[in-house]
Amino acid sequence: MRQFLKNNIANALTAMRLVIAIYILILYFSNAKNWLWRCAGLFVFALLTDVVDGFVARKFHSVSNVGKLLDPICDKSLMFAMLLVLTLSKKVDLWVLIAYGIKEVLMLIGGLIFLCKKIVVFSNWIGKAATVLFAIAIGLSVLDVSFSNYVMIAAVAWAIFALIQYGLKFVKELRIRKSVDEVHNTLS
Numbered sequence: 001m002r003q004f005l006k007n008n009i010a011n012a013l014t015a016m017r018l019v020i021a022i023y024i025l026i027l028y029f030s031n032a033k034n035w036l037w038r039c040a041g042l043f044v045f046a047l048l049t050d051v052v053d054g055f056v057a058r059k060f061h062s063v064s065n066v067g068k069l070l071d072p073i074c075d076k077s078l079m080f081a082m083l084l085v086l087t088l089s090k091k092v093d094l095w096v097l098i099a100y101g102i103k104e105v106l107m108l109i110g111g112l113i114f115l116c117k118k119i120v121v122f123s124n125w126i127g128k129a130a131t132v133l134f135a136i137a138i139g140l141s142v143l144d145v146s147f148s149n150y151v152m153i154a155a156v157a158w159a160i161f162a163l164i165q166y167g168l169k170f171v172k173e174l175r176i177r178k179s180v181d182e183v184h185n186t187l188s
Contacts, residue, residue, distance in 0.1 A: 010057035011067050013049045017074035020046040021081035028085040039085055040142045046078050047135055069115075075131055076104050082138050091141045092152060099156050100134075103163050114170050117177070127166065130159040 020042050027035045027042075053071070057063045083100055086092040133155035140148035 008062070009060070010053040010062055011064065011070060013053035013056065014067060014070045014074050016049055017046045017078045020049075021074070021077040024078075024081045024085060028088065035085075036089065036142060039082065040139070043078065043082050043135075043138065050075060050131075069111075072107075072111075072127070076107075079131065079134050079138070080104065083134075086138065086141050091144070092138075093149070096152050096156060100159065103156075103159050106163060107166065110167060110170065114174070117174065119170060119173055119177070124166075124169075126158075126162045130155065130162045133158050 024039045024042055026032075027039050032038065050071075053067075057067055080097075080100065083092055083097050087094055087097040133151070137148060137152040137155045140151055
């Protein structure tokens with residue numbers, strides 16, 4: 001049982017972010033009292049689980065392909081949920097949500113294509129930096145800081161840069177695998 005917990009605690013913490021994303025939407029759409037502050041508190045807590053799950057996975061040597069896939073999905077769900085409620089409450093411009101949504105759909109499609117080719121797509125520091133920028137921009141938007149729009153623009157720009165970088169990296173990986181397969185087929 002102890003080994004099972006060690007192997008799965010990081011993934012459980014990761015999955016918790018998806019549950020929190022859903023709860024953020026429930027809070028907003030149920031028009032709960034102090035919904036914005038409650039959503040912001042949940043958002044910060046979820047961001048902390050992101051830090052903790054990575055630490056736990058490395059400490060217990062339980063980094064898994066499931067975790068590598070689940071982590072960005074849960075991160076994006078959390079960001080999208082928070083951006084959606086902030087857009088609906090007029091704290092974030094609609095174009096930000098649309099840009100973020102398009103970028104994430106493209107990432108999902110690309111990730112699925114690579115998964116079918118048995119290439120596991122996982123986040124890197126550029127993608128994590130985009131997540132951090134969005135988290136900061138969201139926090140500033142919740143607090144109604146005057147320059148939050150500029151930080152949000154920087155977050156969107158960085159996310160697009162990350163998308164391009166991921167695309168180039170994995171197209172290169174695809175070419176390498178194709179070359180290896182061609183060499184293998186030639187030798188067979």
